[in-house]
Amino acid sequence: MATLSASPSPNPNPNFRSPTDQTDHDPESLPHMELHPSSDQDPTPNSNPNFHAVLPTPPEAIAPAAAAAPSLLHISFNQDHGCFAAGIDHGFRIYNCDPFREIFRRDFDRGGGIGVVEMLFRCNILALVGGGPDPQYPPNKVMIWDDHQSRCIGELSFRSEVRSVRLRRDRIVVVLEQNIFVYNFADLKLLHQIETIANPKGLCAVSQGVGSLVLVCPGLQKGQVRVEHYASKRTKFIMAHDSRIVCFALSQDGQLLATASSKGTLVRIFNTVDGSLLQEVRRGADRAEIYSLAFSSNAQWLAVSSDKGTVHVFSLKINGGSPGIDRSQSASDPVTSPHSSLSFIKGVLPKYFSSEWSVAQFRLVEGSQYIVAFGHQKNTVVILGIDGSFYRCQFDPVNGGEMTQLEYHNFLKPEAAF
Known part of the structure; x- marks a missing residue:
């Protein structure tokens, strides 16, 4: 059900751009939203005292x-x-x-x-x-x-x-416990409905690059992800893990998918076009809860945060060998992930010893929940904590090791500097 109303008003907030503004980061303009009262508006007022009605006067x-x-x-x-x-x-x-x-x-x-x-x-x-x-x-x-x-x-x-909402300039994606609804942004018309396995975290990712929409969500089986390619009207199912999927992320263009399971030891990177496994990296040996995954804008790096209190950055070795993907790096950018020191006996000992490990790490409070993303400055990572912490760190792409903390704030404190 969608109920709509609108009235023209000037923009009182100079910090926000209007929907039709265009910037260097988002060159594709937003759709014009034609908003009119809908005939399916629910006439029954909300009788639950725990909920506050929409206040008409700001x-x-x-x-x-x-x-x-x-x-x-x-x-x-x-x-x-x-x-x-x-x-x-x-x-x-x-x-x-x-x-x-x-x-x-x-x-x-x-x-x-x-x-x-x-x-x-x-x-x-x-x-x-x-x-x-x-x-x-x-x-x-x-x-x-x-x-x-x-x-x-x-x-x-x-x-x-x-459970969650995802926005694009042309779509609104709403995630419920076992269903996902895709709406047209301009008129809130329902375009697609997807059934999923139980999804209490509201896992869902949508591509943001200029071009066609790629949507990823849990499938109907444990360890399975579903990839919707709306331009080609193709659905791809990928059995990513044996255990339950707890986290995944899409590259901006929707061609790469990173997944993690409830074990939290391995992260796998897939080609969303054909479902092929492109790379596997190891966060650690013991179980962990993965909180977030993030690709850098050029899909050269992958960041991972978990309840172990460490943010890892991995190098991605994605090249033209996969259909529709060409991200070969220049010779000036050494991006080789370190391997276990025992990798010379690869094939003799278990796969653990030849795993690809992170290039760089940043230590945080163990047990607290953090999400991570790559900053707009080169080789920087932004980390947000559920405790209100904000970190901006820099990693060395050549030598790796511990990241350097550039900035820290607690954004929940009233005295935070603006």
Whole structure:
């Protein structure tokens, strides 16, 4: 169900670009959203006192910043990793990564927890889902927020809780426990519905490069991923692991897929076109929970974070040997992953000893949850913690080893520098 309403309004927020703005990072323009009241709007008011209705007057919905540090419910990068969003127990915040600064915040005055905030590059459109003990919106609804108007301009309602949302300039992808819905961004028309195995984490990835949409989600079997190539109308199933899939990531163009299972020891990189295994790298020998995977913009590097408190950077040796993929590196960029010191007896001892290990590492607090992405500066990594920590680090692509910490902030503290 989609209910839409809109009214023209000037942009009060200079930190956001309008949907039709174009930048160096996102050259493809956004679709114009024709928003009209829908005839299928639910006439029944929300009777659940734990949910707050959409407030029609923006000033009533915005309160002064809380004096105490908020509780963090959600963190996520935008599509080019230049910004990140934080859903908190009384609103949401948007931050720039380099230089680090808060771009803006919305604080709701009656609780107002936001459990999912999905950005669309740097434009004014956001997708919000209520969360926490006192959610601002029902957790089974996706609210389309327009910061030009400082209010919600549309919503998508479902029969069960929304686990995650993914945005492209032309699509909205909503992930439920066992279903995924793909909508046209311009009019919220349902285009595709996919059934998945139980997916409590809301795993889903969509390509962001200019061109056709590639969508990856869990399949219907344990360890299986499903790849939808919408341009060619092809579906590819890949048996990526024997164990349950817990994390995956797509390259910007959608041609490379990195996957990790519940064992957390190996990460595999696949060609999404033919499903072939291109490379396998080893995070470690003992079990771990992989929290995030991220490709660099040129798919030369892969970053991995886990509950072991270490962020790893791996070198990807993807070349023209795979159909539709050509990422051969220049001679000036040595990108060889180190191998086990016992790799000279490869084939004699177990595969562990000939595994490809990370080029660079950064040590964090073990047990805490972190997500990772590559920064816009060369050879830099940005790390976000569920405790509000922000790290920007640099790795040596030639010598590897421990990364150098360039910057640290706690973005939840009121005194954080903007």
